[in-house]
Amino acid sequence: MKVLLLFLLCGVACSSADPSRHDNDANLFTIRHEQHKKCLEYDNNQITMASCSAENEALLWKWVSNHRLFHLQSQMCLGINLTIPLDPxxxxxxxxxxxxxxxxxxxxxxxxxxxxLTEKNGAVTASFSSNDEWRRDNTLENVCYHLYREIYTNRGNSAGKPCEFPFLRHGTWHHDCIKEANDTQEWCATTSNYDTDGKWGYCLKPGKCDSHSILPGFQYIKLFKVNVRADVALA
Structure with a gap:
């Protein structure tokens, strides 16, 4: 039996984007040390702090799948090596x-x-005893205030699984949905390595915010519908 499944995908409130942000990606941000007023930087294979600037790719980060912090310039993620307790x-x-x-x-x-995450003598490391406070961009929000939200897929060959960001394709890590030159829809991989797994789907993203503000700096996202056909076996 063919059953028409109707999904109402409702986006949560979306924050107003900084038009100067690199790639116009509102999900990119700097991580600012509250006490020193400098931002977390990864450059020349060193994790340090530098004067904050949204135009400097070495300072830009993004939440991706599985609560990871992705660094835009290096295309790498911030991690903890538990086997090196003095410099993890x-x-x-x-x-x-x-x-x-x-x-x-x-x-x-x-x-x-x-x-x-802690600052020591201008360098950044990780330790158990730390009173360091970090903020998102030039705000009082903590860095986790706007976490990554999963983007689900349709069509493709992944049965509606969510995107996996970042995903590797042709040697490049992609932190957002991408579009082919001859296609009108954006797509993503649903595993971390598209080159080896080949799993993908078209991205189901919320629509643009409408003009009805509910709080300063926030707007509703309009509802949209997705039609999915599925075969349902009757017992």
Missing amino acids: LKMVPCNSDLMLWWRCHDGSIYGASQYK
Whole structure:
């Protein structure tokens, strides 16, 4: 029996994007140290801090799948190497076996085994004892205030599974849906390595915000419908 399944996908409130942001990606942000007023930087294979600027790719980060922090310029993820307790903070490929997840508590950012992101003598590392506070961009929001939200797919060959970001294709890590030159729809991989797995689907993204503000800086996202046909076997 053919059954028409109707999905109402409702986006949550969307924050107003910074028009100067690189690639016009509102999900990119800087990680600012509250006490020193400088931002987390990865450059020349070193994790340090530098003067904050949204135009400097070395300072731009993005939440991706599985609570990972993706660094735009290096296309790598921030991780914890538990086998090096004195210097555990590392930048590694996003498919690394290291612990790559991060959470926030108040202003602190912590990872595996409660290691917290901390500044020491101008360098950035991770330690158990840290009172460092980090903020998103030039705001008072903690870095986890706007976390990654899964993007589901249709068609393709992944049975509606969500996108996996970043995903590897032709040697490049992609942190958002992409579009082919001869296609009108954006797509993503649903595993971390499209080159080896070939799993993909078209991205189901919320529509643009309408003009009805509900709070300063926030707007509703309109509902939209997706029709999916499925075969249902009757018992």
